[in-house]
Amino acid sequence: MARKKEEKDKLYLSDKPPLTLFGKIGIFLSYVILFAWVYAIIWPLFQMFVSAFNGKQQQYIMANSNFEFSVRHFQYLFTETLYLTWVKNTLIIAGTTAILTLIVVSFTGYAYSRYRFKGRKASLMAILLIQTIPTFAGITAYFTMHSIISAIIPQFTRQMMLILIYTGGSIASNTFILKGYIDSVSTELDDAARIDGCSNFNVYRLIIMPIARPMLTIIALWSFIGPFMDYLLAKVLLTNPSSYTLAAGLYTLVTDFRTMNQPAFAAGGLLTAIPIVVLFMALQKQLVSGLTSGSVKG
Amino acid sequence: MGKYNVLLVDSIGNTYERKNKYLLELAVLDEKIKEEKDKKIRNELKKQRKEIKRNKNKHEYIVSLKDFERKEKDFLKALKKESKDYRNALKDEKTSRRVKNLKVKLFESEKKLNFYKDYIDLSYEAEFECEKARLETIHLPNIIEFLTVSQDELRTAKEEKKELKNLDESNLKKEFKEFKKAQKEFLKKEKLRIKKLRKEGLISKKAEENALIELKKKYVNALEIKRRESKKFSNKEFIKSKKYDLKKGLNTMIKVMEADISDFRRKIPIEIEKTIPYYSYLTILIPGLGQGLNKQYMKMLLFLLGSAFIYLIAIPYALGYGNYQGQGIAGLINLAEGGLRIHKSIIFMIEGIVAVFLSIIALAIFVISFIDVNKVEKNAIKGIRPSTWKETKIAISEDGFPYVVSLPALLIIIFIVLVPIMTTFLLSFTNMDPQHQSKFTWIGLSNYKMILTGQGLAGRVFWLILGWTLVWTLVATTLAILIGFILALLVNNERIKAKRFFRTIYLLPWAVPAFITIMFFSIMVAPGGVLTEILNDLTGLRIEIKNNPTLTRIALILMQGWLGSSYIFILTTGVLQAIPGDLYEAADMDGATAWDKVRRITVPLVLFQTAPLLVTQYTFNFNNFSAIFLFNGGGPFNPIKYGNLAGSSDILISYIYKLTMDNQYQAIGAAITMFISIGLMLFTFIGFRNSKQFKEGRL
Numbered sequence: 001m002a003r004k005k006e007e008k009d010k011l012y013l014s015d016k017p018p019l020t021l022f023g024k025i026g027i028f029l030s031y032v033i034l035f036a037w038v039y040a041i042i043w044p045l046f047q048m049f050v051s052a053f054n055g056k057q058q059q060y061i062m063a064n065s066n067f068e069f070s071v072r073h074f075q076y077l078f079t080e081t082l083y084l085t086w087v088k089n090t091l092i093i094a095g096t097t098a099i100l101t102l103i104v105v106s107f108t109g110y111a112y113s114r115y116r117f118k119g120r121k122a123s124l125m126a127i128l129l130i131q132t133i134p135t136f137a138g139i140t141a142y143f144t145m146h147s148i149i150s151a152i153i154p155q156f157t158r159q160m161m162l163i164l165i166y167t168g169g170s171i172a173s174n175t176f177i178l179k180g181y182i183d184s185v186s187t188e189l190d191d192a193a194r195i196d197g198c199s200n201f202n203v204y205r206l207i208i209m210p211i212a213r214p215m216l217t218i219i220a221l222w223s224f225i226g227p228f229m230d231y232l233l234a235k236v237l238l239t240n241p242s243s244y245t246l247a248a249g250l251y252t253l254v255t256d257f258r259t260m261n262q263p264a265f266a267a268g269g270l271l272t273a274i275p276i277v278v279l280f281m282a283l284q285k286q287l288v289s290g291l292t293s294g295s296v297k298g
Numbered sequence: 299m300g301k302y303n304v305l306l307v308d309s310i311g312n313t314y315e316r317k318n319k320y321l322l323e324l325a326v327l328d329e330k331i332k333e334e335k336d337k338k339i340r341n342e343l344k345k346q347r348k349e350i351k352r353n354k355n356k357h358e359y360i361v362s363l364k365d366f367e368r369k370e371k372d373f374l375k376a377l378k379k380e381s382k383d384y385r386n387a388l389k390d391e392k393t394s395r396r397v398k399n400l401k402v403k404l405f406e407s408e409k410k411l412n413f414y415k416d417y418i419d420l421s422y423e424a425e426f427e428c429e430k431a432r433l434e435t436i437h438l439p440n441i442i443e444f445l446t447v448s449q450d451e452l453r454t455a456k457e458e459k460k461e462l463k464n465l466d467e468s469n470l471k472k473e474f475k476e477f478k479k480a481q482k483e484f485l486k487k488e489k490l491r492i493k494k495l496r497k498e499g500l501i502s503k504k505a506e507e508n509a510l511i512e513l514k515k516k517y518v519n520a521l522e523i524k525r526r527e528s529k530k531f532s533n534k535e536f537i538k539s540k541k542y543d544l545k546k547g548l549n550t551m552i553k554v555m556e557a558d559i560s561d562f563r564r565k566i567p568i569e570i571e572k573t574i575p576y577y578s579y580l581t582i583l584i585p586g587l588g589q590g591l592n593k594q595y596m597k598m599l600l601f602l603l604g605s606a607f608i609y610l611i612a613i614p615y616a617l618g619y620g621n622y623q624g625q626g627i628a629g630l631i632n633l634a635e636g637g638l639r640i641h642k643s644i645i646f647m648i649e650g651i652v653a654v655f656l657s658i659i660a661l662a663i664f665v666i667s668f669i670d671v672n673k674v675e676k677n678a679i680k681g682i683r684p685s686t687w688k689e690t691k692i693a694i695s696e697d698g699f700p701y702v703v704s705l706p707a708l709l710i711i712i713f714i715v716l717v718p719i720m721t722t723f724l725l726s727f728t729n730m731d732p733q734h735q736s737k738f739t740w741i742g743l744s745n746y747k748m749i750l751t752g753q754g755l756a757g758r759v760f761w762l763i764l765g766w767t768l769v770w771t772l773v774a775t776t777l778a779i780l781i782g783f784i785l786a787l788l789v790n791n792e793r794i795k796a797k798r799f800f801r802t803i804y805l806l807p808w809a810v811p812a813f814i815t816i817m818f819f820s821i822m823v824a825p826g827g828v829l830t831e832i833l834n835d836l837t838g839l840r841i842e843i844k845n846n847p848t849l850t851r852i853a854l855i856l857m858q859g860w861l862g863s864s865y866i867f868i869l870t871t872g873v874l875q876a877i878p879g880d881l882y883e884a885a886d887m888d889g890a891t892a893w894d895k896v897r898r899i900t901v902p903l904v905l906f907q908t909a910p911l912l913v914t915q916y917t918f919n920f921n922n923f924s925a926i927f928l929f930n931g932g933g934p935f936n937p938i939k940y941g942n943l944a945g946s947s948d949i950l951i952s953y954i955y956k957l958t959m960d961n962q963y964q965a966i967g968a969a970i971t972m973f974i975s976i977g978l979m980l981f982t983f984i985g986f987r988n989s990k991q992f993k994e995g996r997l
C-alpha cells in the first residue's frame with residue numbers, strides 16, 4: 001500500500017501539461033480575483049443578515065453598533081407591520097399572473113410557431129416592437145382606466161388592474177420565447193398526430209405541450225417571480241398599505257419616516273430573498289436555458 | 299345584366315354540364331353574344347334572349363321542374379306522416395331512443411332514395427338528395443347494428459354487476475394484500491441488488507436508473523394483473539371500456555358517414571338563376587343577414603352576435619352613449635371642453651380611444667361578414683355548394699385556429715397595452731400640467747419643441763439628463779458585462795477547483811430581488827452607514843456619497859456592475875460549457891497561447907451567441923428605474939443646475955416618473971416617454987433586421 005502511494009506521488013497522472021511557473025502565478029491570481037469577488041458579493045449580503053439579527057440596531061442601521069443576537073426585528077415585522085398581508089397579496093398577484101400568462105401565451109406561442117396565417121409576420125413585428133416600450137409608459141392611463149372600470153364594476157380592485165398589466169406586459173416577450181422553443185421541435189410529430197386524426201387543439205395538448213413543458217415551466221416561473229421583483233407599478237398603483245405587494249410594502253420601511261425601521265426591512269428582505277434564492281439555485285439550469293433559447297435559437 | 303356560364307364548376311375545379319335546360323339555353327346564347335362581332339346579329343341574339351326570359355314559365359324544362367317541386371312537396375308531407383306512423387310502430391320495441399331515431403332516419407332515407415332516383419337527370423338538387431339518401435341507407439344499418447350489439451353487451455354487464463353486488467370477495471382482497479406485500483418485498487430486494495451492483499461499479503448510473511424504472515413498471519403490472527382476478531373489478535373495468543367504446547365508435551361512424559356525404563356535396567354542383575351576388579351588397583350593414591339568405595344558419599347566428607356587438611355596443615359607445623363620462627369619439631376631439639366641473643379631459647380621451655378601438659373591431663366584423671357572404675354567393679353562381687355548419691366548423695378549427703386562440707391575447711394587448719400607449723401618445727400633444735389637471739386642450743407639437751430646444755421648466759434639463767442616461771447605460775452595462783465575462787472565463791478554467799462553489803455564490807446578486815439589494819446598498823452608503831464609515835476610516839475624510847453628485851454616480855455604476863454581472867456570468871458560463879473542447883485542442887496543437895485562445899475562440903463564440911441578450915441588457919439599464927430611484931431617489935438635488943423637478947443622478951425614466959407622478963407634468967412626461975419609446979423601437983428594429991432569423995426569413 002505504502003509503495004503504491006509513493007508511486008502515485010511521483011507519477012504525473014494528469015493529461016494536462018504540467019504548469020510552468022508563469023502558469024502557477026496565473027492560477028494563483030485567478031483564485032485571488034475569484035475570492036475577492038466572492039467577498040464582494042457575500043459582504044453586503046452578510047451585512048444585511050447581521051443587521052436583521054442585531055438587537056442593538058435601532059430605527060436606522062448604523063455602523064459601529066455592537067452585535068447582540070435577537071429576533072426582535074422579525075417580531076416587529078410580523079406584529080407591527082403588515083408583512084404577512086403583503087406576502088399574501090404578492091402570492092395572489094404572482095400566482096394569478098403566472099396562470100393567466102401561461103394560458104394566453106401557450107396558445108399564441110403555438111399558433112405563431114405552427115401556423116402561417118394572414119397578418120402573422122406583421123403582428124409578430126408589432127409584438128417585437130411593442131415589447132420594447134416600458135410598461136411604465138402607460139401609467140397615466142392605468143390610473144384613469146382603473147377608475148373608469150371600477151365605477152362600472154365596483155369589485156374591480158387595483159390589484160386586479162395590476163394583474164392585468166403584468167399579464168399584458170409579459171404576453172409579447174413570452175410569446176416570442178415560446179414560439180422560438182416550439183420552432184425547434186420538429187413538425188414531423190405534429191404531422192404524424194394529424195394523420196392519426198388529432199385536431200389542432202389535441203395536437204397542442206398531446207404533442208406540443210408535453211414537449212414544451214420545460215419552457216412553459218420557465219415562463220410560469222418568470223411571470224411568478226416578476227411581481228416579487230417589481231416595485232414601480234405596485235407602488236404607483238396600489239395606494240392602501242393593506243393592498244401592497246412585498247416590494248411596495250418593504251419600501252415603506254426605509255423611506256416613510258412614520259414607519260421607518262431599517263433593521264425590520266433587512267429582516268423582511270432576508271425572508272423574501274431566501275425562498276427566491278433557493279428557487280433560483282434549484283432551477284438555475286432551466287432558468288438560464290429559458291433566457292437563452294428564446295433569443296439565441298429564435 | 300349578369301351572364302350565365304355553360305359549364306358549372308365545383309370546389310375542386312371539375313366542370314359539369316348544366317341540367318337546367320332553360321339556363322343552359324340562356325348560357326349558350328350568352329356565349330354566342332359574346333363571340334358575335336356583328337352588331338346587328340348581336341342585337342338579334344339579345345332580343346332572342348329577352349324573349350326566352352319572358353317566356354320562362356312556359357319553358358318546357360321549367361314546367362317539368364315546377365312539376366317536380368310540387369311532387370317533392372307532397373312527397374315530403376306524406377313522408378312526415380309515414381315516419382310518424384313508423385315511429386309509433388317502433389314504440390314497443392325494447393331498444394334505446396337513439397336506436398329508434400336512427401331507425402326512423404333509415405326509413406326516411408330509403409323512401410327518399412326511392413323518390414329522388416327518378417329525377418336525377420332533372421336537377422342537381424335531386425341528384426344530391428338521392429346520393430345523400432343512398433349513402434345513408436348504406437351507413438345507417440351498420441351504425442344501428444353496432445349500437446344495438448354494444449348496448450346489449452353493456453346491459454348484460456350491468457345486470458352482472460347487480461348480481462355481483464352481493465358476492466363476497468373479502469378472501470380475494472386478503473389474497474391481494476398478501477400478494478402486494480410479497481411483491482413489495484421482492485421490489486425492495488431487487489432495488490437493493492441493483493444499488494449494490496452500482497456501488498460495486500458494475501453498471502453505470504444510467505443503467506441503474508433504467509433498471510429501477512423497469513422494476514417499478516413490473517411491480518405495477520403484476521398488481522394490475524392480480525387485481526383482475528376480482529370479478530367485481532373486472533366487471534367495472536369492462537363497463538368502463540365498453541362505454542368508452544360505444545361513445546367513440548358511434549362518433550367515428552357518424553363522422554365517416556358525414557364525410558362521405560360531404561364528399562358528394564363537393565362533387566355535385568348547385569344551379570341557381572342568380573348572376574349577381576347582390577345579397578352581400580344588400581345586407582352589408584347587418585352582418586348575419588346575408589349568411590341567413592345563403593341558408594347558413596349557424597354562421598348567421600354568429601354574425602348576428604357580431605351585429606349585436608356593433609349596434610348595441612360599438613356604435614352607441616363611439617357616439618357617446620353608455621360612456622362613463624366621455625362622449626365617444628367626439629370626446630377625443632373636444633377633451634371635455636366646456637363640460638361640467640367633474641368632467642375630466644383624461645377620461646374623455648381614454649374613452650375616445652376605447653371608442654376608436656371598438657369602431658375598428660366593428661369595421662373588421664363588417665368587412666369579414668361582407669367577404670364571407672360575397673364569396674359564398676359567387677361560388678354558388680359558379681356552381682359550388684355553400685358549406686354546411688359542420689364543414690364550416692372544421693374549416694374554422696383548421697384555418698381559423700390561430701385566430702381563435704390568439705383572440706384573448708389580442709384583447710388583452712389592445713386594452714392593456716395599446717390603449718394606454720395611445721393615451722400617452724395623445725397626451726404628449728396636450729398641455730396637461732399642474733394648472734391643467736382636470737381640463738386640458740390640444741397644443742400640437744409644443745411639448746416636443748420645448749424638449750428639443752431645451753426650454754421651459756421641464757424641458758430645460760432634458761439634454762443634461764439624456765447625457766447622463768447614455769453615460770449610465772453604456773458604462774454600467776459594459777462594466778457588468780466585463781465583470782461577468784471575466785469571472786466566467788476564470789471559473790471555467792479547467793485547473794480551477796470548487797467551480798460549483800463559485801457558481802453558486804456568483805448567482806446570488808441575480809437571485810436576490812434587486813429592490814432589496816438596492817435599498818440595502820442605499821442604507822449602507824447613507825451617512826452613518828457601514829460603507830460610509832469604512833470609507834471615512836480609510837481616507838480620513840468625511841465622505842457623504844449621497845450628497846455628492848459625482849460620488850453618487852460612481853456608486854450607482856459600481857452597484858449596477860455588482861448587480862448585473864451575475865446575470866452575464868450565468869449566461870456566459872452556459873455558453874462556455876457548450877463550446878466543444880476540440881476547438882481548443884486544435885488550437886493547442888497549432889501552438890496557440892492561452893490569450894490567443896480567448897481572443898480568437900472564446901470571445902467571438904460567446905459574443906455571437908449572447909449578442910441579442912447583451913443588447914437587451916443595454917435597453918434594460920436605459921430604463922433601470924429601480925436602481926436610480928431606490929438608491930438615492932435620483933438625488934442629490936441641485937436646483938441651480940437641475941431645477942426643482944430632477945436630481946443630478948436622474949435618468950430619463952425616473953425623470954418621467956417625477957414629472958408625471960410627483961409633479962403632475964403628465965404631458966411633458968408623455969412626450970419624453972414617446973421620445974424614449976420611439977428611440978428604443980428603432981434600436982430594436984435595426985438590431986432585429988440585422989439578425990440571422992430575419993435575414994433568413996424565419997420569423
